[in-house]
Amino acid sequence: xxxxxxxxxxxxxxxxxxxxxxxxxxxxxxxxxxxxxxxxxxxxxxxxxxxxxxxxxxxxxxxxxxxxxxxxxxxxxxxxxxxxxxxxxxxxxxxxxxxxxxxxxxxxxxxxxxxxxxxxxxxxxxxxxxxxxxxxxxxxxxxxxxxxxxxxxxxxxxxxxxxxxxxxxxxxxxxxxxxxxxxxxxxxxxxxxxxxxxxxxxxxxxxxxxxxxxxxxxxxxxxxxxxxxxxxxxxxxxxxxxxxxxxxxxxxxxxxxxxxxxxxxxxxxxxxxxxxxxxxxxxxxxxxxxxxxxxxxxxxxxxxxxxxxxxxxxxxxxxxxxxxxxxxxxxxxxxxxxxxxxxxxxxxxxxxxxxxxxxxxxxxxxxxxxxxxxxxxxxxxxxxxxxxxxxxxxxxxxxxxxxxxxxxxxxxxxxxxxxxxxxxxxxxxxxxxxxxxxxxxxxxxxxxxxxxxxxxxxxxxxxxxxxxxxxxxxxxxxxxxxxxxxxxxxxxxxxxxxxxxxxxxxxxxxxxxxxxxxxxxxxxxxxxxxxxxxxxxxxxxxxxxxxxxxxxxxxx
DNA sequence: TTACCATCAC
Numbered sequence: 349x350x351x352x353x354x355x356x357x358x359x360x361x362x363x364x365x366x367x368x369x370x371x372x373x374x375x376x377x378x379x380x381x382x383x384x385x386x387x388x389x390x391x392x393x394x395x396x397x398x399x400x401x402x403x404x405x406x407x408x409x410x411x412x413x414x415x416x417x418x419x420x421x422x423x424x425x426x427x428x429x430x431x432x433x434x435x436x437x438x439x440x441x442x443x444x445x446x447x448x449x450x451x452x453x454x455x456x457x458x459x460x461x462x463x464x465x466x467x468x469x470x471x472x473x474x475x476x477x478x479x480x481x482x483x484x485x486x487x488x489x490x491x492x493x494x495x496x497x498x499x500x501x502x503x504x505x506x507x508x509x510x511x512x513x514x515x516x517x518x519x520x521x522x523x524x525x526x527x528x529x530x531x532x533x534x535x536x537x538x539x540x541x542x543x544x545x546x547x548x549x550x551x552x553x554x555x556x557x558x559x560x561x562x563x564x565x566x567x568x569x570x571x572x573x574x575x576x577x578x579x580x581x582x583x584x585x586x587x588x589x590x591x592x593x594x595x596x597x598x599x600x601x602x603x604x605x606x607x608x609x610x611x612x613x614x615x616x617x618x619x620x621x622x623x624x625x626x627x628x629x630x631x632x633x634x635x636x637x638x639x640x641x642x643x644x645x646x647x648x649x650x651x652x653x654x655x656x657x658x659x660x661x662x663x664x665x666x667x668x669x670x671x672x673x674x675x676x677x678x679x680x681x682x683x684x685x686x687x688x689x690x691x692x693x694x695x696x697x698x699x700x701x702x703x704x705x706x707x708x709x710x711x712x713x714x715x716x717x718x719x720x721x722x723x724x725x726x727x728x729x730x731x732x733x734x735x736x737x738x739x740x741x742x743x744x745x746x747x748x749x750x751x752x753x754x755x756x757x758x759x760x761x762x763x764x765x766x767x768x769x770x771x772x773x774x775x776x777x778x779x780x781x782x783x784x785x786x787x788x789x790x791x792x793x794x795x796x797x798x799x800x801x802x803x804x805x806x807x808x809x810x811x812x813x814x815x816x817x818x819x820x821x822x823x824x825x826x827x828x829x830x831x832x833x834x835x836x837x838x839x840x841x842x843x844x845x846x847x848x849x850x851x852x853x854x855x856x857x858x859x860x861x862x863x864x865x866x867x868x869x870x871x872x873x874x875x876x877x878x879x880x881x882x883x884x885x886x887x888x889x890x891x892x893x894x895x896x897x898x899x900x901x902x903x904x
Numbered sequence: 905t906t907a908c909c910a911t912c913a914c
């Protein structure tokens with residue numbers, strides 16, 4: 349019997365096992381009377397979890413009498429990674445009241461689960477437990493806490509935890525640096541990067557990841573390039589992980605050439621590297637190349653996952669060409685992932701944006717599980733087609749399903765009101781959003797509200813809404829208001845706004861463009877000239893040349 | 905045997 353054990357053991361340590369092979373291994377373990385051994389049980393449980401078979405994983409857990417902490421951690425992690433947080437927390441509680449002691453990995457895992465479900469209160473409770481269990485100085489727990497607090501935007505608390513550790517290890521330094529990165533506090537991140545080197549800690553590729561994730565616009569390109577240069581100079585190992593981050597960073601900064609060079613430096617790019625390249629091109633507005641590289645990936649035998657399929661669908665939605673979208677739909681069906689919630693939502697959006705609302709609705713109706721994003725997608729699609737009543741009905745359905753609407757839901761609803769000119773409904777949703785759901789109105793919501801009111805001729809109300817906002821008001825909100833004044837030929841109010849803007853914010857491009865067009869349309873060349881003078885004062889701060897071109901056209 | 909770190913649909 350022992351002859352069989354060695355090959356089984358070697359199979360158990362391979363992470364890439366399919367579900368059917370896992371079942372065979374499980375049967376072999378049982379046959380060899382090893383299923384009660386927590387070591388073997390843990391191995392099999394993890395294989396089930398990797399293959400998304402939580403039912404078998406749980407069955408195995410329940411059937412194993414001697415539960416090691418490894419087995420406990422594995423089942424808690426399996427549920428958390430599948431976003432089944434309630435089960436995860438219930439098991440965590442059961443563990444605490446059992447005879448087995450939780451260890452640092454248990455807390456790291458459960459802290460991450462709190463973060464994934466955006467539960468600050470629970471995270472604080474877990475933090476308390478960490479201290480209570482005497483793990484207050486543990487590196488694993490604390491690096492998890494640092495990254496969890498900063499992912500929830502509480503970078504001060506993260507920093508507090510970090511400062512409480514005497515001689516942080518590399519993981520802790522990295523967690524803190526990427527914490528600053530994800531909170532947009534780039535300066536602090538770079539300061540810390542310097543400090544760590546001053547105390548003799550050598551950064552690795554992940555330190556660099558922390559520094560450059562989130563570098564989003566071309567003005568920061570030089571920061572990214574400097575850090576990339578640093579990696580090369582210090583001979584840091586640029587693995588797939590790090591290269592993927594570099595690729596997306598360069599693409600976000602619209603530096604396609606450098607992105608492609610980094611990608612090409614990989615001997616065998618993995619799925620995430622391909623995804624970074626493809627989604628990066630798409631997000632930079634180059635959807636054609638995004639689809640091209642997707643075909644390249646299929647050509648070399650790559651197997652795109654659901655995340656990548658959703659992104660390529662978004663690319664064809666942006667192009668508003670249905671053919672590639674249909675092909676991807678077919679691919680998804682052939683590979684059994686068309687029912688995936690991410691892919692389905694992307695399909696709905698793609699069909700709607702390409703002019704096939706019916707098909708989108710069909711996909712929505714066929715979904716077995718729906719989340720906020722699926723509802724948001726279908727609501728905004730219906731709204732775009734002017735089917736406001738249907739969109740509102742979907743919103744009701746969503747509430748009945750106990751799904752909590754978010755800011756995108758309300759943006760979609762307000763957009764639907766806008767497309768159908770439903771002022772009262774729009775006011776009501778706006779009120780509901782701020783008062784009942786405590787969602788802070790963003791630029792997008794305000795633009796819809798201003799348009800909705802303004803297009804209906806309620807210019808005063810729209811103006812009062814904008815005036816009530818804290819300064820500085822985003823230029824697209826002013827733009828929406830000005831274009832409403834323009835189309836209603838309310839030059840009196842336009843004058844008032846123009847005066848206000850020229851006194852307070854003469855530097856923003858978009859409403860100057862609008863104003864110059866309005867003035868030019870009226871033949872008021874003196875005013876156009878005045879704007880030009882203002883532009884001169886603000887020179888160097890203006891983002892583009894479109895405005896000056898508009899002026900030149902007008903003057904001609 | 906596990907931790908911190910990459911692509912992400914509206």
